[in-house]
Amino acid sequence: MATFFVSPDDIRQIYTEKWGSAITKATNGRIKFRYFPAGQLVKAKEISDALNAGIIDATTWFVYGYTAEDYPFLSLTSQWPLAFPNTLEAHQGVTRDVYELIVGPLKQHNIKYCWGMVPSYGGEWFCSEPWDPKDLTRNFKNKKWRVGGGLTIPTRALLKYLGAQQVAMSAPEIYEAAQRGLIYGCSQGFSQYAHTHIYEVFPHMLELNVTWNTIGGLPCVIRLDLFNSFPKDIQRQIMDASREIE
Secondary structure, eight states, rough: OBBEEEEEEEHHHHHHHHHHHHHHHHHHSSSOOOOOOOSSSSOOOGGGHHHHHHHOOOOOGGGTSSSSGGOOHHHTTTOOOOOOOOOOOOHHHHHHHHHHHHHHHHHHHHEEEEEEEEOSSEEEEEESSSOOTOOOGTTTTTTTTEEEEOHHHHHHHHHHTTOOOEEEEEEEGGGHHTTSSSSEEEEEEHHHHHHGGGGGTOOEEEEESSSSSSTTEEEEEEEHHHHHSOOOOHHHHHHHHHOOOO
16 A cells, blocks of 8 residues: 655554554454555556556555546545534545545546545645735745645646746655755645654745645545455445544
């Protein structure tokens, strides 16, 4: 199972492994996962091809950030306000109401959606200089901002509108790039900001009122043809356990 969280203490990595443990328990050990964090096995932009080629069997990184035109609905959901009182209710609500809407696009890409992780933080902008309360655009215009594959089309459009120069790089590269002055800022979820020590190089934060990582951003998915090869009781146990995770 490929994941892309830099720190083993990242709450998303912890919950990914919690999901895997729940599956192992529900199937009496017949399904077990081996984890390859921080892009050790494949790069994020290669995840769709890696799934279809059988290089990996499962992942927590969704491909819509790289092929957004294939997932217009999920690209939209990544900009929704996180209007749930807690992570569990968000997961259960979205799993119930959204799942049927995304089954079609996922099947086209050989993906079986099992569980959606909704981190309890929104999106924030971080940069090396204080924010100007009178004119926030000064922190963007002609400044180099890091963008990653997970940023949705609306986020990229916002950066373009504000006049920022978009610099593509992976999350593990942010810290060193900031130290060397190659980028001025980035958009990250708060837990990643903390776990990767980005606060040491980007001490100034502007919080947004939208969630950056939602059901569309961090689901746990299994290669569909592999899932279909499991006995029916195993398939049922996987999905039942996924829906019950707190």
